[in-house]
Amino acid sequence: MTESAAVHAQRVVVAAALIESGHLLAARRSAPADLAGFWELPGGKIEPGESPTQAVTRELREELGVEAHALHRIPGEHRLTKNMVLRAWRVCLRQGDPQPLQDHDRLRWLSFHDLYEVPWLPQDLSFVEWVSGELRREEACTQ
Numbered sequence: 604m605t606e607s608a609a610v611h612a613q614r615v616v617v618a619a620a621l622i623e624s625g626h627l628l629a630a631r632r633s634a635p636a637d638l639a640g641f642w643e644l645p646g647g648k649i650e651p652g653e654s655p656t657q658a659v660t661r662e663l664r665e666e667l668g669v670e671a672h673a674l675h676r677i678p679g680e681h682r683l684t685k686n687m688v689l690r691a692w693r694v695c696l697r698q699g700d701p702q703p704l705q706d707h708d709r710l711r712w713l714s715f716h717d718l719y720e721v722p723w724l725p726q727d728l729s730f731v732e733w734v735s736g737e738l739r740r741e742e743a744c745t746q
């Protein structure tokens with residue numbers, strides 16, 4: 604890779620929309636100071652050699668102590684910085700009960716009705732909006 608290509612290489616942050624029984628898992632960030640207290644979809648940066656879905660699985664193992672599987676990407680993306688972009692995946696839980704082991708100090712399972720009760724990071728809102736549509740459809744099917 605040329606020097607200028609390396610400077611412009613894009614780092615991807617993967618975020619997981621973990622949905623179970625009509626609820627989305629939201630995580631409250633504990634650091635850094637400017638993000639602490641805001642809620643997000645758990646995840647992190649893709650490591651060299653990893654696919655996005657492998658990164659989702661690794662991050663959820665590290666941060667929440669669960670085994671999870673990325674099903675498909677959620678449309679859209681958010682540019683975080685010149686070299687970093689946020690993308691999200693719809694994820695299902697395979698094993699375990701999520702715990703805030705790393706980067707977060709609280710977790711909540713949110714239903715369609717309380718999805719916006721927490722202060723989301725603004726950059727996550729388009730993904731939360733997509734999830735809202737999914738949860739509304741799921742709820743309609745179970746009535």
Ligand SMILES: Nc1nc2c([nH]c(=O)n2[C@H]2C[C@H](O)[C@@H](COP(=O)(O)OP(=O)(O)OP(=O)(O)O)O2)c(=O)[nH]1
Nearest residue numbers: 616617618643644645646647648683689724726727
């Ligand atoms: N994981 C995650 N990060 C988000 C979201 N929204 C958002 O702006 N970010 C930002 C916060 C951070 O600047 C960056 C991801 O950093 P991170 O600290 O979670 O990444 P990481 O687990 O790989 O940790 P590290 O390499 O920085 O130690 O993306 C989101 O929904 N999930």
